[in-house]
Amino acid sequence: MSIEIKNLEFAYDKNLILENVSLSIPHGNFIVIFGPNGGGKTTLLKLMMGFLKPSKGTVEIAYNKIGYVPQITRYDKQFPITVFELVLTGAISKCTWWGSYPQSIKQKALEALSQVGLSQLKDQSFGSLSGGQAQRALIARALISEPEILLLDEPTASVDTKSEREIYKLLMDLKGEITILMVTHDLQPILDKADLLYCVRKKVFPLLPKDACGHFAMGLYHD
Amino acid sequence: MAILAGASASITAGIMGSYVVAKRIVFISGSISHSVLGGMGLFLWLKRTYGISWMSPLNGALLFALISAFLIGWVHLKHKEREDTIIAALWSTGMSLGIIFIALTPGYNVELMHFLFGNILWISKSDIFLILGLDLIVLICAFFFHNRFLAICFDEEQARLQNVKVTWYYFLLLALIAVSVVLLIQVVGAILVIAMLAIPAAIAGRFQNRMPHIMGLAILLGIIFTVIGTSGSWYLNWPPGATIALTAAIFYSLSFYKKIPK
Numbered sequence: 001m002s003i004e005i006k007n008l009e010f011a012y013d014k015n016l017i018l019e020n021v022s023l024s025i026p027h028g029n030f031i032v033i034f035g036p037n038g039g040g041k042t043t044l045l046k047l048m049m050g051f052l053k054p055s056k057g058t059v060e061i062a063y064n065k066i067g068y069v070p071q072i073t074r075y076d077k078q079f080p081i082t083v084f085e086l087v088l089t090g091a092i093s094k095c096t097w098w099g100s101y102p103q104s105i106k107q108k109a110l111e112a113l114s115q116v117g118l119s120q121l122k123d124q125s126f127g128s129l130s131g132g133q134a135q136r137a138l139i140a141r142a143l144i145s146e147p148e149i150l151l152l153d154e155p156t157a158s159v160d161t162k163s164e165r166e167i168y169k170l171l172m173d174l175k176g177e178i179t180i181l182m183v184t185h186d187l188q189p190i191l192d193k194a195d196l197l198y199c200v201r202k203k204v205f206p207l208l209p210k211d212a213c214g215h216f217a218m219g220l221y222h223d
Numbered sequence: 224m225a226i227l228a229g230a231s232a233s234i235t236a237g238i239m240g241s242y243v244v245a246k247r248i249v250f251i252s253g254s255i256s257h258s259v260l261g262g263m264g265l266f267l268w269l270k271r272t273y274g275i276s277w278m279s280p281l282n283g284a285l286l287f288a289l290i291s292a293f294l295i296g297w298v299h300l301k302h303k304e305r306e307d308t309i310i311a312a313l314w315s316t317g318m319s320l321g322i323i324f325i326a327l328t329p330g331y332n333v334e335l336m337h338f339l340f341g342n343i344l345w346i347s348k349s350d351i352f353l354i355l356g357l358d359l360i361v362l363i364c365a366f367f368f369h370n371r372f373l374a375i376c377f378d379e380e381q382a383r384l385q386n387v388k389v390t391w392y393y394f395l396l397l398a399l400i401a402v403s404v405v406l407l408i409q410v411v412g413a414i415l416v417i418a419m420l421a422i423p424a425a426i427a428g429r430f431q432n433r434m435p436h437i438m439g440l441a442i443l444l445g446i447i448f449t450v451i452g453t454s455g456s457w458y459l460n461w462p463p464g465a466t467i468a469l470t471a472a473i474f475y476s477l478s479f480y481k482k483i484p485k
Contacts, residue, residue, distance in 0.1 A: 049380075066384060070381075079245055079376075079377055080433060089374040089377060092374040092381075095371065097367075141381070
């Protein structure tokens with residue numbers, strides 16, 4: 001199981017976002033994609049999930065079950081959905097023909113909530129959660145489908161330091177069981193946890209954590 | 224008869240209105256409800272000019288509502304960057320067609336005025352059967368597809384990732400909204416449909432945080448507004464559609480006075 005990207009190019013209208021990207025995501029690793037804002041990190045993630053089609057090149061995904069954790073800022077906080085209902089939507093494809101969730105899925109949703117430490121808040125509105133809690137609820141939604149790969153888009157961007165530690169602890173618990181691919185612009189807290197880094201600035205450069213320049217961790221990107 | 228029609232339409236409005244408000248597609252519903260004027264005008268013109276009896280304004284409204292829903296769905300899925308402009312263009316195109324056909328149609332168009340501004344007291348027995356039939360379709364679809372609609376309304380990408388046929392369900396949702404619009408035209412008229420579709424669900428959403436609860440409360444509020452509005456219009460000799468919509472608007476304003484914690 002892996003993701004193989006070969007000679008990929010992507011442009012919005014005539015604005016080239018990604019150019020000549022070739023990379024491989026080996027199974028079971030913790031991979032971090034970092035880079036400046038507007039560098040193409042989220043676009044690369046969306047190309048991997050098939051939400052966007054490349055202008056050139058190929059994306060081969062050998063995973064059947066993909067879990068995706070988007071940024072919490074894209075959600076409507078007024079939307080009427082409880083935390084439990086939100087987690088269940090992660091298994092919407094398992095709905096019966098008459099539209100209800102099987103008991104086994106409801107049980108899995110409870111387990112996923114317990115895993116991320118949100119069992120007590122299952123009946124609360126998703127919009128009432130703090131940034132860190134909302135992010136963990138989204139991780140629980142991704143986990144209910146028992147993914148082989150978990151893709152996270154800036155999971156610590158809108159959370160406080162304590163929540164950031166909790167999210168990283170959760171990801172460390174999952175490390176080894178599934179492939180984790182995390183997009184971030186803040187490299188410092190994750191440097192000692194990642195197996196492989198990719199710096200995305202229109203082009204993509206692979207790096208081992210030990211080779212990452214201190215400037216990158218400070219957000220100063222260079223070749 | 225009027226109260227029965229109002230209650231039936233309130234059921235559909237409460238259910239579909241809750242999706243409309245939650246997904247923030249009130250503007251889309253507005254476009255559908257105003258573009259039906261084109262269908263009503265066209266069918267009335269064909270009926271009066273060529274004597275085609277089945278071409279009633281209501282059937283024209285249903286046809287144009289479904290066409291508008293399909294076009295809006297296509298724009299939303301394929302041309303998202305210009306969605307609001309295209310929806311507005313569809314809104315005004317439908318109304319323009321309607322106004323032109325009204326001008327071309329011979330005779331005094333009192334029938335069309337009822338459809339434009341609503342007259343719940345004018346509803347016939349056959350209209351009631353049509354309303355109940357459409358009500359049943361909406362209820363069955365909402366019962367079987369609620370979890371899928373909820374997932375798609377909240378996060379289309381996530382549903383797509385799980386191989387859910389998002390396009391199909393999105394079109395179905397818009398088609399059901401179109402059907403609801405046609406039902407509500409009977410009660411408040413095409414111009415005021417948006418009030419009955421959005422306001423009961425918007426009020427309910429201020430006090431409830433689960434979709435089924437919002438739907439239940441929105442249905443109840445829709446019935447209350449219809450009863451108060453219809454009775455009020457009787458005593459005050461005001462147009463019933465406008466009185467119902469005004470009642471809903473007054474209750475909506477009052478709902479801001481105090482918010483019950485969810």
